[in-house]
Amino acid sequence: MAYLSMGEAHRRITDYLSRFSDAVSSQDAAVLSPLLAVSSNSASLQSLADALNVFQDSNRLVGQLERSSQLAEIVSPLLRCIQSYRLGRFADAYVVLEKAANAFLQEFRNWETPWAMEALYTLALEIRLLAEKADRELASSGKNPEKLQGAGSFLMRVFGALAGKGPKRAGALYVACQLFKVYFKLGTVHLCRSVIRSIETARIFDFEEFPVKDKVTYMYYTGRLEVYNENFLVADQKLTYALMHCSPRKEANKRMILKYLIPVKLSIGILPKQWLIEKYNLIEYGEVVNAIKKGDLRLLRQALREHEDRFLRSGVYLVLEKLELLVYQRLIKKIYVLQKQKDPSKAHQVKLEIIVKALKWLELDMDIDEVECIVAILIYKNLIKGYIAHKSKVVVLSKQDPFPKLNGKPIGS
Amino acid sequence: MEERTGRGRGLGLRPARKALDPSSSIWKPMRSCPARDPKETSAEAFRERSNPHLDDDDNLRSPNSPYLVGTCPDMCPAKERAQRESLRDLSVFERLNGNPARTSPHLAVKKFCRTISTVDIQESDIRSPPVLQRTLKHLINLVNSEEHPFEVVHDFVFDRTRSIRQDLSMQNIIDDQAISMYEEMVKFHIVSHNRLAMHWGKSDLSSLCHLNIEQLMKCLLTLFKLYDLNRLSRSLHTNEAEFYSFFVLLHLGGKIPKMGDSLSLWYRQLSLPILQSKKMHFARALMRYSQMGNYKRFFCSLEAEASDLQLCLVEPFLDEIRAQAISHVNYSGYKLHPYPLMHLSKILMIKESELEDLCHVCGLETSIDEAGMKALPVKQTKFSLPKSGFRSYCLSAIDDVKRRKDL
Numbered sequence: 001m002a003y004l005s006m007g008e009a010h011r012r013i014t015d016y017l018s019r020f021s022d023a024v025s026s027q028d029a030a031v032l033s034p035l036l037a038v039s040s041n042s043a044s045l046q047s048l049a050d051a052l053n054v055f056q057d058s059n060r061l062v063g064q065l066e067r068s069s070q071l072a073e074i075v076s077p078l079l080r081c082i083q084s085y086r087l088g089r090f091a092d093a094y095v096v097l098e099k100a101a102n103a104f105l106q107e108f109r110n111w112e113t114p115w116a117m118e119a120l121y122t123l124a125l126e127i128r129l130l131a132e133k134a135d136r137e138l139a140s141s142g143k144n145p146e147k148l149q150g151a152g153s154f155l156m157r158v159f160g161a162l163a164g165k166g167p168k169r170a171g172a173l174y175v176a177c178q179l180f181k182v183y184f185k186l187g188t189v190h191l192c193r194s195v196i197r198s199i200e201t202a203r204i205f206d207f208e209e210f211p212v213k214d215k216v217t218y219m220y221y222t223g224r225l226e227v228y229n230e231n232f233l234v235a236d237q238k239l240t241y242a243l244m245h246c247s248p249r250k251e252a253n254k255r256m257i258l259k260y261l262i263p264v265k266l267s268i269g270i271l272p273k274q275w276l277i278e279k280y281n282l283i284e285y286g287e288v289v290n291a292i293k294k295g296d297l298r299l300l301r302q303a304l305r306e307h308e309d310r311f312l313r314s315g316v317y318l319v320l321e322k323l324e325l326l327v328y329q330r331l332i333k334k335i336y337v338l339q340k341q342k343d344p345s346k347a348h349q350v351k352l353e354i355i356v357k358a359l360k361w362l363e364l365d366m367d368i369d370e371v372e373c374i375v376a377i378l379i380y381k382n383l384i385k386g387y388i389a390h391k392s393k394v395v396v397l398s399k400q401d402p403f404p405k406l407n408g409k410p411i412g413s
Numbered sequence: 414m415e416e417r418t419g420r421g422r423g424l425g426l427r428p429a430r431k432a433l434d435p436s437s438s439i440w441k442p443m444r445s446c447p448a449r450d451p452k453e454t455s456a457e458a459f460r461e462r463s464n465p466h467l468d469d470d471d472n473l474r475s476p477n478s479p480y481l482v483g484t485c486p487d488m489c490p491a492k493e494r495a496q497r498e499s500l501r502d503l504s505v506f507e508r509l510n511g512n513p514a515r516t517s518p519h520l521a522v523k524k525f526c527r528t529i530s531t532v533d534i535q536e537s538d539i540r541s542p543p544v545l546q547r548t549l550k551h552l553i554n555l556v557n558s559e560e561h562p563f564e565v566v567h568d569f570v571f572d573r574t575r576s577i578r579q580d581l582s583m584q585n586i587i588d589d590q591a592i593s594m595y596e597e598m599v600k601f602h603i604v605s606h607n608r609l610a611m612h613w614g615k616s617d618l619s620s621l622c623h624l625n626i627e628q629l630m631k632c633l634l635t636l637f638k639l640y641d642l643n644r645l646s647r648s649l650h651t652n653e654a655e656f657y658s659f660f661v662l663l664h665l666g667g668k669i670p671k672m673g674d675s676l677s678l679w680y681r682q683l684s685l686p687i688l689q690s691k692k693m694h695f696a697r698a699l700m701r702y703s704q705m706g707n708y709k710r711f712f713c714s715l716e717a718e719a720s721d722l723q724l725c726l727v728e729p730f731l732d733e734i735r736a737q738a739i740s741h742v743n744y745s746g747y748k749l750h751p752y753p754l755m756h757l758s759k760i761l762m763i764k765e766s767e768l769e770d771l772c773h774v775c776g777l778e779t780s781i782d783e784a785g786m787k788a789l790p791v792k793q794t795k796f797s798l799p800k801s802g803f804r805s806y807c808l809s810a811i812d813d814v815k816r817r818k819d820l
Contacts, residue, residue: 187682228677309685315677321701369760370709373738377706379745389747396747 009051013061013079016048020075027111029118036078036104036122038085038097039129049086052079073103085130094127094134094147098154101127109161114168121171124158124178127151132185152182152191159195163204172198172205173214180221189225196222216242220257227260228315232410235264255280263316266292266323269406284310288320295330298362322411328374329383331358332395333403348386348397368393381411480585483539488548489521490538497521504569506555522548525575540580542590549577549594556601564621567605571628574598578632587642595636596652602629603659603725610729626663633660647686654690657683659726661696665703666730676700695719699727708738712762735761735768736775736798739789743777746791751780754787774799 016035023032034042052058058079062072077099084093101123108116128151135145155178162172176195183191199205199218207215223238239261246253262272262285271293277286284307291300304311304320311317335354340347355371366374375395378384383406385398487494489507494516497503501514507522509515523540540548552570578598581591602625609622633656640653664676680688687693695718702711711734715727738761742752758768769779769787776795782788 187678189678228675230675230677308689312680312683312685312688315681317680318677322705325705367709370707373707373709373741373760376741376745380706380741387747388745389750390752391747391750 004050004054006055009055010061012048012051013055013058016044017061017075021071024071027113027115029116032116032119033122036119036126038078038081038093038126039133045082046086048079049082052083053086070103070107074100074107076100077103081130090130090133090137091147094130094151097127097130098150101154102157105158105161114171117168117171120158121174124155124175127154128178128182131182148182148186152179152186152188155179155182159198163198163202165204169205170209170211173210173218177214177217177221180218184221184224189228192221192225196225212245213247216245216247216253219245220253220260223257224260224315227264227319230319232264232267232319233408235260236268239264251280255282258282259314260316263319266326267319267410268408269326269411288323292323292326292330295327295332295334296362297324297327297331297359297364300324300327325378325381325383325411326406329378329403331355332375332378332384336397336402348399348402350395350397352388352393352395383411481534481536481539481583483541483544483580483584484536485523485538485540486544487518487521488540488544488551489516489518489523490540491518492538493523494518494521497524505561505565506569522552522573523576523580525572525579534583539583540577542581542584542586545577545580546590546594549574549597552577553597553601556604563605563608567609567621567625570601571605571625574601575628578635587639589643592636592639592643592650595632595639596656599629599632599636599656599659600722602626602632603722607725607728630660630663649686649690654687654692655720655722657687657690658692658696658723661693661700662723662726665700665727666733692720692723696723703730703734706737706741708734708741709760712760716762731762732771733798735763735771739768739772739775739777740796743789743791743793743796746789748790748792751782751788751790753782754779754789757789 019031020035023029023035034040034044038045059076062076062079077096081093081097081100084090084096104120104123108120128148131147131151134147138145138147155175159172159175159179162168162175176199179195180192183189199207210218219238219242223235223242226232226235226238239257243254243257243261246257258272258276258280259282262277262282265272266285266288271289272285274286274289277283277289284303287299287303287306291297291303300323304317308317311320332350332355335350335358336347339350352368352371352375355375356366356368359366359371372388372390372393375384375388379386379388379395382404384395385400385402385404386396388395497507498514498516503513503516503521507516507520509517509520552573555566556570558566577594581594605625606622606629609625636656637660640650640656643650660679661676688697695714698714699711702708702714715724719727738757742757746752754765754768754772758765761768763771765787772779772789776797777789777793780788780790
């Protein structure tokens with residue numbers, strides 16, 4: 001670090017303070033926000049941090065601010081945060097940022113207009129990011145990582161401040177999404193419920209009022225929740241909405257949405273095209289789709305085994321497991337088609353023994369009882385139209401549409 | 414009645430001798446120093462981080478009070494013994510010669526107390542780890558006694574084991590001793606789950622069943638935290654995989670109180686070694702077979718791989734899956750081919766006569782075919798799952814399974 005004179009340090013700090021104060025008095029959120037973006041590592045914040053290390057008595061300078069008392073409560077801890085962050089002390093940085101953020105929230109409540117919304121967004125984001133860093137730091141030194149949980153509490157307070165009548169409520173969805181991110185990270189996903197209830201069922205909000213960006217994020221997270229709870233039709237609606245309204249430039253976001261949407265679509269019998277899988281590099285689904293197309297159970301099981309970790313982490317493993325029934329359906333259909341080519345008059349009768357042989361050929365060992373069991377399930381779930389003549393060990397297929405499509409009804413329901 | 418006896422003994426709780434031997438000189442207290450700031454220890458970390466719905470509600474100690482070191486030498490503190498004697502508040506298991514107003518240090522067991530204020534707790538009221546182990550052993554032995562109806566035994570052991578957990582929590586005992594005690598208590602709840610479920614028709618027992626499952630889940634979740642706290646290398650504890658599998662198996666069927674998130678969400682946080690362990694693979698496979706309706710593979714796997722305790726846990730669910738099988742067979746069969754019950758009963762691992770009963774309970778008629786064999790005429794329209802649950806025709810079939818395994 002180049003030598004920094006006391007005078008220069010003093011200048012940088014007073015410069016920052018007057019920019020802060022001016023931004024507030026002229027109600028300019030665009031100027032205020034970057035001053036709060038601690039983790040952005042902007043050059044100006046870095047140079048400010050260097051100055052703070054040299055000039056130790058910044059509190060005195062803060063006291064000289066025109067609008068002293070209210071802003072001081074915000075700015076004093078904020079400066080300490082910037083300093084600690086630069087020094088890599090994230091847990092310390094988080095603690096003071098929370099102080100600053102609480103003070104900011106107080107002021108925000110008092111300001112009549114939502115002029116500072118963008119700045120509030122910045123703070124909400126910073127709180128979450130810094131809490132995550134802080135927890136990593138705490139965990140690696142054997143301490144209790146509870147900062148992210150604290151961030152969740154703070155964000156709930158912000159959400160509460162925005163969830164009222166009046167123009168401020170347009171920001172609530174952004175904060176809701178930050179909360180989702182926190183809860184998903186912590187694994188306390190059930191806490192999303194109260195937030196969702198406030199957004200969707202309480203009569204405070206009109207969903208259409210919110211910015212599109214936030215709606216996309218919101219639908220993505222709530223769509224994922226529906227996937228975990230196996231409500232595939234609702235999940236389809238939400239994730240499709242997110243995909244449709246996602247900005248075309250945000251390829252990474254589209255990929256994240258597709259990661260969950262594809263298993264949902266598969267569950268309702270809709271297969272993604274190969275180009276989609278390749279374009280978004282979701283090759284783990286490629287083999288699953290192939291298995292369904294070919295009726296190859298061995299391929300499906302292999303795919304599940306190979307990507308087990310990835311599927312379990314994203315929570316779609318159990319969804320993909322259910323697709324076995326689609327694969328069985330396809331296999332029996334192929335047998336039927338082959339039989340039709342050989343002898344159309346007898347095609348609709350498929351011996352269970354043939355299915356056993358086909359599976360053996362795929363190196364899958366299933367006896368005739370199990371095959372009968374599976375066929376019974378397929379008939380029950382209307383994936384096969386027909387009946388099983390137990391004595392003759394034959395499944396007799398309906399002459400009309402013996403392999404109905406799912407038609408939007410989720411498999412397993 | 415006799416069969417229940419056989420099963421109770423066969424599935425008796427066999428505590429690891431080393432863990433529960435109070436005279437073992439190997440035992441050493443392995444607790445953290447009481448003077449340390451409670452907030453820094455990981456046990457506290459878990460309590461604060463965890464889901465309030467799933468927390469053990471026995472935890473009454475405020476995070477800022479120092480850990481207590483129990484000195485009570487008996488299963489029940491003398492003060493409480495005297496108090497309950499005068500109030501005649503003694504359970505049948507605590508009465509000396511049947512006298513409702515007299516007990517002894519060998520019979521009285523400390524009760525669970527929900528509303529203790531932390532100010533009033535004295536160390537002489539809290540039992541030390543060796544005493545807790547002795548107490549647990551005493552309680553587990555009662556489970557196999559035949560003198561009293563099972564609900565009475567269950568009620569007593571349920572309450573008194575809760576008190577043990579309370580004492581453990583107040584002293585912040587989180588080492589291997591805690592693990593082995595929690596494992597024993599989980600086993601108790603599993604055996605209870607099995608035996609309570611057999612009392613079909615007694616509606617007041619269903620709430621008992623429910624409460625038991627709730628407590629079982631809470632114990633399991635605490636046990637999982639204990640495993641983490643005591644992890645030396647990346648390896649799993651001896652019984653860890655099996656106890657994790659219990660949590661999965663509890664999700665069979667829809668009767669489980671929704672205590673939190675779906676299994677998909679739960680799997681997200683588990684480590685791969687646990688998820689891929691043999692026991693967990695087995696449990697996950699059973700879930701898959703059950704949800705798909707693959708009754709053939711379900712029962713085959715159960716017979717081939719289930720441990721005693723897993724079987725215990727799954728048994729109350731078996732009739733539901735059998736009913737599902739009957740429903741599928743009925744729906745998909747051929748009108749002119751009534752389905753032979755003997756064949757189906759073998760696959761479903763149930764006696765033919767009991768399968769016949771089950772059909773009737775589900776609203777279906779059975780018939781006799783030309784060869785004099787029992788059969789199920791298919792395409793009947795009146796199938797319905799009985800609202801009050803099943804009577805659980807599992808006894809003999811499961812005994813067969815276990816006998817086959819012993820050979």
